[in-house]
Amino acid sequence: MAGNWKMHLDAASAAALAREVANRVSRAHHCDVAVMPAHPLLPAVARVLDGSSVGYGSQDISAEEEGAFTGEVSARMLLSLGCTYTLVGHSERRENHLETDSLVHLKTARALQAGLIPVVCVGEKLAEREAGQTLHRVETQVTTALKDLGDGISRVVLAYEPVWAIGTGLTATPAQAEEVHEFIRSVVGSLYGAAVADGMRILYGGSVKPDNAATLMAEKDVDGALVGGASLTAESFAGIVNYGD
Numbered sequence: 346m347a348g349n350w351k352m353h354l355d356a357a358s359a360a361a362l363a364r365e366v367a368n369r370v371s372r373a374h375h376c377d378v379a380v381m382p383a384h385p386l387l388p389a390v391a392r393v394l395d396g397s398s399v400g401y402g403s404q405d406i407s408a409e410e411e412g413a414f415t416g417e418v419s420a421r422m423l424l425s426l427g428c429t430y431t432l433v434g435h436s437e438r439r440e441n442h443l444e445t446d447s448l449v450h451l452k453t454a455r456a457l458q459a460g461l462i463p464v465v466c467v468g469e470k471l472a473e474r475e476a477g478q479t480l481h482r483v484e485t486q487v488t489t490a491l492k493d494l495g496d497g498i499s500r501v502v503l504a505y506e507p508v509w510a511i512g513t514g515l516t517a518t519p520a521q522a523e524e525v526h527e528f529i530r531s532v533v534g535s536l537y538g539a540a541v542a543d544g545m546r547i548l549y550g551g552s553v554k555p556d557n558a559a560t561l562m563a564e565k566d567v568d569g570a571l572v573g574g575a576s577l578t579a580e581s582f583a584g585i586v587n588y589g590d
């Protein structure tokens with residue numbers, strides 16, 4: 346269960362939110378819990394979360410190892426701050442920063458090489474869904490992002506986030522989510538075999554809230570949630586993490 350804090354908060358409010366999240370999810374043993382603050386907030390969040398059950402990671406990572414890449418953040422920098430995870434290929438990066446499927450692949454490989462767990466985001470836009478291209482689009486994204494990852498594949502987490510459901514209040518129905526999750530697992534299976542596919546954690550993202558988390562999580566191939574807006578208060582994020590209570 347991961348909270349993507351996007352470009353919200355500041356050092357003090359991020360630390361306070363992290364503290365409250367850690368308190369509210371400390372008894373959640375059914376899943377891993379992580380938050381993804383913006384890069385400059387990571388040290389403040391790390392100070393609070395180190396030693397707790399809540400992990401943390403970044404919202405993006407450079408595909409490059411090091412060098413003259415102004416504004417970019419390297420895997421090594423993230424590791425030195427204690428990150429376990431990094432989001433890769435979030436739709437807002439694809440849309441606003443023109444990230445391509447092949448760049449998403451390079452970032453995924455870079456994260457794995459450095460020892461970070463990449464949470465690789467895929468999902469179709471509304472026009473693609475309406476044109477009946479959802480599975481085709483997702484297949485291309487998954488196949489490109491995950492090619493030639495070797496043993497690292499077992500550490501990859503996927504997140505299916507239909508773009509039309511992000512921040513809109515429109516959630517995919519559990520059946521719509523399950524259709525794509527099941528398909529993604531089959532694509533991973535054809536690339537890396539059934540054991541890898543069965544072990545892969547596939548998160549759903551897009552307007553997940555405490556009141557819809559349980560029905561989404563009840564689906565066979567929905568293993569967790571990547572939460573945006575509802576991760577910005579500890580009460581609602583914990584309500585999602587603890588959906589079974």
Ligand code: 13P
Nearest residue numbers: 349511512551552573574
């Ligand atoms: P919302 O939960 O605000 O729809 O955002 C989802 C998301 O983009 C998480 O990465």
